[in-house]
Amino acid sequence: MVGVFEVGAVPFNPDGWGPPDSAAAASITTTLPLHVPFAPFSRSDKLGRIADFTRSFPSSNANPSNRPSSRHGAGNPADSPFDFSLDVDAFPLANPEDDSSFRLVDAKPPPRPKFGPKWRFNQNRPQLPQRRDEEVEARKREAEKERARRDRLYNLNRSNQNQQRREAAIFKSSVDIQPEWNMLDQIPFLTFSKLSFSVPEPEDLLICGALEYYDRSFDRITPKNERRLERFKNRNFFKVTTTDDPVIRRLANEDKATVFATDTILSTLMCAPRSVYSWDIVIQRVGNKLFFDKRDGSQLDLLSVHETSQEPLPEAKDDINSAYSLSVEAAYINQNFSQQVLVRDGNKVSFDESNPFANEGDEVASVAYRYRRWKLDNDMHLVARCEVQSVVDVNNQKSFLTLNALNEFDPKYSGVDWRQKLETQRGAVLATELKNNANKLAKWTAQAILANADLMKLGYVSRVHPRDHFNHVILGVVGYKPRDFAAQINLNTANMWGIVKSIVDLCMKLNEGKYVLVKDPSKPQVRIYEVPADAFENDYVEEPLPEEEQVQPPTEDPEDGEANGNTNDVEDKEIEAQN
8 A cells, every 4th residue: 555645734934934933833733843954045045955865974874973964063064954864753763773784785896096196186076977887998998008008118128128239249350350460540430421522423434234124013012912032043143343353354454444343342331331240341452553342252242131220130140030141041032033023025135245244155134234434533533333133114215223122031120010011101111121221221222323223123022931031022112213212311422422532542542452441340430451462362261250150041942952052153153253
C-alpha cells in the first residue's frame, strides 16, 4: 500500500517573509516537524539550493559525532542549514543506534596521487567526475608520454656515449710508417678551410672509351617495385694509377702539363677535411713534373661506409658490418649498379680512342675517360683523368652521367629504414646519408664536377636481409646536377681548388724524389713523408694491415664466390695494364 504524504499546516506570517516569530508561532497549532532548518535570505540574494542530496560525509559518518556540523564549527558553515543529523524528533530513525549499523558503500575508485607540476597548481580546482574507461585511457596516455620521455633520454645518453666511443676509437693508419721515413711537414685541416682559388674553365685534351645509354626506366623504381641487383662477372673494371696510365705518360712526354693526377686522387685531396679514415697518396717529383699516385691495393680503390657516422661499426675484420667488409661490399655494389642501369642493347657512343687499359677482345665496362687540363698558374697546368659512366640524350644533345650507389646494410645503424621512408621522406633519407657518409658523397660530387658531368645519378641499394651481404635490391634512383648538389651539401668549388693548389705549391718546392701524403688516423691533419725511391714497389713489402687481417670478400657458393671476386679482378687488371 502506498503511503500518504501529509503536509502539515503552514502558519501565515502577515508581518514579513519566512516563518512568524517564535512568540506568535507558539500560539498556532502546527503539525510541522520541529528543528526544520530555514536559510534566511533577502530579496537581493540569488537563490541557491533548497536541498543538497549530493553532499557526502567521510567513511566515519556512521558516528554522528564525527560529522562536520558537530565539530564545534569545524565544518563548512554554508552547509549547516542542510544538516539534519541531530534532528532526532523529525527523523526518529536517524539516531545513533541505527547509524552504528549503517555503512556507506562507495563504488568510486580511490583518488590517484597527484604528483608533478601539473597537479601542484590545480589542487584546489574541482575535478569533474570521469567514467572508468576515460580514466583508463588517461592512464594509458600518461604512461605513453612517460615511456616516450624515457626513450628520448635513453637515446640521448646512448648517442652521447657513442660519440665518445667514436671519438675515442683508434683507427689504423692506411700505411705503416717506417722508421727510415723522414717527416717533412704536417698540415692541420683547419688551415684548409680558409683556402680559396679560382681556376678558369678546363679544356678536354682527349676522350677514350665507349659509353652505353642510361635506362630511364630505373628512375621510376620505388621500394614497392624494387629490382634485384644483377651481377656482371664478365665485365672488366680498371682502377689504374696515374703513372701507369699510358695516355698520361704520353701527355707528360709531350709536355702538356706539369702536374698529373686522377679524379679519385684529386677528389680525395679536395674533400680531405671531411675524411675520418686514414688514406695515403704517393707523390713523385720527376724533373719539373709532379705525379700524384695511389698504391696498389690502396683504400682509394674502395668506398668508405659510415665514415662520418657517430655510430661505431664492429671492429672485427671478419664481421660483415665491419668498416673493411662494408667498403668491399660498397665497391662491389657500385660496379654492378653502374652497369645494370644501362640499356645494354649494343648501342654505344665511341670517342677518340678505345679504352687504353683493355686488351683486344675483352668485355669492358661502360666508361669514358676524359683527360682534362686546368691552368693553375702562368707556367703550371694540371691534367687529370676523369671518368663518366653513361650518356643520355637530352634535347638532341648528349649529356654525360656519373653513376654511384649508396648502400644500406642495417637500418639500426642509420636509424632510417629505406623501405619505409624512401618514397615518402626521401629528404630525410638523404640527410641521414649526408651525415653518415659526408666524405663519400662529397668525393662523388667533386668527381662529377671534375668530369663536367651534366647529371649524377645516386642509387639506393639495400640488402635483401640485414644479415645477407650477397644479395641486394635497388630501391630507387635519383638524379642531381653536380653543382646544385655541391651547393646543397656545402661543397665550395673554390675551396676545393685552394686545397689542391696549396698541396701542389708545397710539393713543387720539394727536391726530386718520392713522397707520401698520409692522413693521420686519429687527428684531422695530413703529414708529408720523404720515402725511399723503391718504396711501394713490387719487391717492397708494405701492407697497411697484417696479413691475417686482410679479409677477402666472403664466398657463399661457387657462383657467388666468382661474383664477389669481381672486385679483386680490378687489381689483376691493374697488373696487366702495368705490363
